[in-house]
Amino acid sequence: MKFRSKIALGISTIVVLMAVIFAVTLGEMSSRAVLIEGRKRGRTVAENLAMRAAEPLLASDFLRLKNLVDEVKKVSADIEYAFIMDENGHVLTHTFPDGFPVELAGVNPITEDTFSLVIVDTGSGYIYDFATPVRLAGASLGTVRLGLSREQLLEPVSRLNMAVFAIASVSLFIALLAGLAFSHRVTRRINLLKQHAESVVMGNLDVQTAPEPQRHCWECMNCKLVTCPAYGDPLRRCWYMAGHLDDNVPDECVESCRDCIIYRQNAGDEIQNLAEAFDVMSVTLNTHIKELREAESNLRRQQQLLRTIINVTPDLVALFDNNLRYMSVNKAFAEFVHLPESEIIGKTDEDLFSAEDARRRTSEARIALESNQVRKAEISQTSEGGERWYHVVWTPVRDSEGRTVGLLRTSRDMTEVREYQEQLLHSQKMESLGKLAGGVAHEINTPLGVILGYAQLLQDDVEPDSQIHKDLETIEKQAKVCRQIVADLLGFSRRAESSKREMCLNNSVMEVVTLVSHTFSLDHVEIITDMDDRMPIIFGDPEKLKQVWINLLNNARDAMHETGGAIVVMTRLYTPQQKVTIWFADTGPGITPDTMPKIFDPFFSTKAVGEGTGLGLSVSFGIIEDHDGSIDAASPLPDSFFEILTPVARKKLPTPEKRGPGTVFVVDLPLDHEESVDTPSAQSICKQEHESENAVTTAHT
Structure with a gap:
């Protein structure tokens, strides 16, 4: 109080x-x-x-x-x-x-x-x-x-009590006035000192508590030393100034300022002495605080610069204490764990990651702390987006005395680098395979032509119905199969020029379906067609696209050669997107997730040895890419596929109990131009192709 x-x-x-x-x-x-x-x-x-x-x-x-x-x-x-x-x-x-x-x-x-x-x-x-x-x-x-x-x-x-209270109040008021007057005289300077102390607490150090001296030291001593700390300061007492330069002041006065004439003229009572000492303290504190603020400002700028650099980097940066609790993280790490930085501080890896991942991270961190050495490792992290690889560096943090006070962990996402490395290796492998395939095809093509030519010549020298003639036909047929394989190898090793023209997509697909329907039916495989009746016209190579359709149909048939099933061939025109889409779906056992990424790789096949070259889907991928289109696969059959099917085609499918997960290949091809749909010219092209196909079929029969 x-x-x-x-x-x-x-x-x-x-x-x-x-x-x-x-x-x-x-x-x-x-x-x-x-x-x-x-x-x-x-x-x-x-x-x-x-x-x-x-x-x-x-x-x-x-x-x-x-x-x-x-x-x-x-x-x-x-x-x-x-x-x-x-x-x-x-x-x-x-x-x-x-x-x-x-x-x-x-x-x-x-x-x-x-x-x-x-x-x-x-x-x-x-x-x-x-x-x-x-x-x-x-x-x-x-x-x-x-x-x-x-x-x-x-x-x-x-x-009566009110009267007594009124008298007492008046008496109290008079007594308070007298007491306040007395206390004001006693406490005025103390209160002034207190106010200045509160100002200092609030941060205002430019205060003056003591009254100005009556006479200044440079006036009393006729001093001209302007470099003296006390010179020209009308508020501070010279006996509080360290290092004054007045040589006229006797040494004994320097040792005891109480005997100095300047001190005797300006010194006051105890309260004034306290105020003067307080003023000197304020000046000293103000000087030190300015120095500290300047140092703090420089440190803050450096911290802000460092924080900006850390937050800008895409690396995951985290600082741990010796108990492996998070002390600080950057923005990338906070986004990686989907938590704000304030909720990460103080937690451990067990609080943020799975048990196995946290155990691995904690083990590596403890090894780095105990060995007091930098550790590096590449670790994988499985998340909703798939598996990602990180190059992680654990660096012990030391104080000025060399003691380990924490651990800095930086993690750099190396997934894309690994993917680029794998793509580079894959490209090199494909280049080597292409050169090998081209060399093998050229070497085989010459003797294969001789075998095919002599087989055809010998057929003219024997009876048509004889066993030898049939054997020669078999040789010719298998030689042609080999020639097709050689052609595929050559097509894989070098891209041949396409003979593209306007063509009717539906006719191209239906021609292949008609060609293979009977053969497929022998294996209990039914082909269900669901064609878009708007007769879309595309710009493409009919023979190469037929090869794609045959490869996709054969691939679907091979998946069901033991159990039988159905193949759905469906075309749909999407005019706003200026594209046409072809679905080749089967009701077979489907493709496993491990196999799906490899199905378009050359020489990759899940068939037994001797039953396939592994080039069909790879060649088909190249042909569709050459037509500025795309081809994708999905397994099991997506719900969107059944929604697109017409009710008539959907009724022909086997019941869900009798069909497997299935696989669908989706081919997207661009339209020739906007007028390529259900126009007289489109109808004319489709009609001419249909008549040409019928004529070819009649000639062969």
């Missing part, structure tokens, strides 16, 4: 205490006297009313009774009510304007015809209830009840 407040509080306490003692004593005495007098007066009024009411009560003159109680009610303001009851307790008259409260009749019963007094609590105050019997010639005629308000009786006492 302030010294000034203590003085005021002491004076106030004395005045208030005296006032309270006086008021309590006087109030108690006056209240007791007033209440005693009031009870006496109330009994007198009640007995007087009883005596006056005897005659009217005997004569049953209720009007006079009413007048009597009304007169009594008007006698004094402290009389709350008055009423008269007969000998049976029935109320004959009363002064209640709003009706007589029934519960009041039995509050103060009289026994043995004696006077009775009780205190009634009305909820809003207390009332003295006087009950006096009405007697005449020794007989009881009834009862007079009179109520006096205790609050009204004590009203003079309250006024």
Whole structure:
């Protein structure tokens, strides 16, 4: 508590205490006297009313009774009510304007015809209830009840207490004024020093508490040394200045400034000395704080620069303490774990990663901490987006004394680098395979042509129906198969020029379907067609695209050669996207997830040795790419495929119990131009191709 407040509080306490003692004593005495007098007066009024009411009560003159109680009610303001009851307790008259409260009749019963007094609590105050019997010639005629308000009786006492309180307040006010005046003189400079101290706490160090010296040292000593720290400073005392340069000041004065003339002229009392010392402290603190703020500003700029660099880097950066709890992370790491930085600080790897991943990370981190050496490793992280590889570096963090105080972990995403490396290796492998395939094809092509030519010549020299002729036909047929394989190898090793023209897609697909339908039916494989009837026209090489259709159909048939099933060939035109899409779907066992990424690789095949070259899908991929299209596969069959099918085609499919997961190859090809759909020119192209195909078929038959 302030010294000034203590003085005021002491004076106030004395005045208030005296006032309270006086008021309590006087109030108690006056209240007791007033209440005693009031009870006496109330009994007198009640007995007087009883005596006056005897005659009217005997004569049953209720009007006079009413007048009597009304007169009594008007006698004094402290009389709350008055009423008269007969000998049976029935109320004959009363002064209640709003009706007589029934519960009041039995509050103060009289026994043995004696006077009775009780205190009634009305909820809003207390009332003295006087009950006096009405007697005449020794007989009881009834009862007079009179109520006096205790609050009204004590009203003079309250006024007296208010007067005492007013006198005490005035006395307290006068005492406070006197105490404040006295304390102000005593505490003015202390309060000034306190205010300056609060200013220092708030950060304002440019304060001056002590008064300005009457005479300055350079004036007293006629000093001209402007380089002296004390020179020209009208506020600071020279005896508080370190390193003043005045040679005229005796050495003994330097040792004891109290004997110096400047000190004797400007020195004050203890409070002034305290203020002067406080001013010097403020100057010293201000100097140090400015130096610290400048250093802090430089450090903050460096930290902000470092933080910006760390947050900009895509590497995952995290700083751990010796207990492997996160102390700081960068923005990339926070986004990686899908948490804000504030929720990561203080947690461990067990809180952020799976148990296996956290165990591996913690193990590597502890090895780096215990060995106090940098560790590097490449680890994989499996997430919703798939497997990703990271190059992780654990670096121990040391303090100025060389002690390990933490661990810095940086993780760089190497997934794309690995993918580029794999693509490079794959490209090199494909290049080598292409060169090998081209060389092998050229070497095989010459003897294969000789075998095919002699087989055809020998057929002319033997009987057509002989066994030798049939064997020669078999040789010719297999030689042609080999020639096709050689052609595929050559096509794989070098891209041949395509003979592209406007062509009808539906006719191209249906020609292949018609060609293989009978052969497929022997293997219990049914081909279901669902063609877009708008006859889309594309710009492509009909022979090469037929090769693609045959490869996809054969691939689907081979997947069901043991169990049978259905192949759905569907075409759809998407005019807004300017493309046409062909689906080749089967109801076979499907393709496993491990196999799916490799199906378009050259020489990759899941068939037994000797049953396939592994070039069909790879060649088909190259042909579709050459047509600026795309080909993709999906297994099992997606729901969107069944939604696109027409109801007629959907009914032809085997029931879900009889079909497998299935596989679908989706081929997208661009349209020739916007007018390539269901126009007279498109219809003409499709009609000409259809007639040409029929003619070729008739010629062969």
